Amino acid sequence: MFKTLFFVGVMVLVFPAVVLAQSAYQEPAHEGHERHGHAQRTAEAHQHGTGYLNIVIDKDKMLIEIIAPGADIVGFEHAPHSDPDRQAVQHAKKQFRNTAVMFQFPAAAGCQANFSDVDFEIGGQKHDHDDGIGAGHGEFHAVYEVHCKKITALEAIKVGYFKLFPAAKQLVARIVGALLQTRSVLTEKAPVIRF
Ligand SMILES: [Zn+2]
8 A cells, every 4th residue: 555655656656758749648438437526546437447657667576556446356346345346356456466367578688577466445535427426536556566587688578457457448658767657548459668
């Protein structure tokens, strides 16, 4: 948890240009009620179908954070209050821990991904379309640390997120490094981040 907050803090410090670009970016329209207009704890809009993958590169190390709406991962965003809910959250966390499927690196880069932390965080905000039940909106936050023997050989990362979570539609990937700042939108058909 502390790590996640620290990471978000770092992202806010290093990301102003990306955040500005983000606000000008038009997300594709989704059917139904996926769009939520309320305030965010992180800089981006919570929108069902859209997760975020943030990468901060520091020399031979990367910190990767994935933020995903509960709707995409377990199909609900309230605090788990039944055994099936709890089992769904536990299963999802196990999926997030599966670094071998989540990230594939070019062999030449010699990267090792270590799972660090995953939380299902229930926000206090209500959806605009709430029916009064008081459902919050929960997001999964997962953090990984990646070490690479030869980070200059890291040309791409293939992300297994859509295999692990078939309900997810897109993942907005943002990279920040000393010489690099990019943003791309990953999908099931295009799950590769290029450097
Ligand atoms: Zn929501």
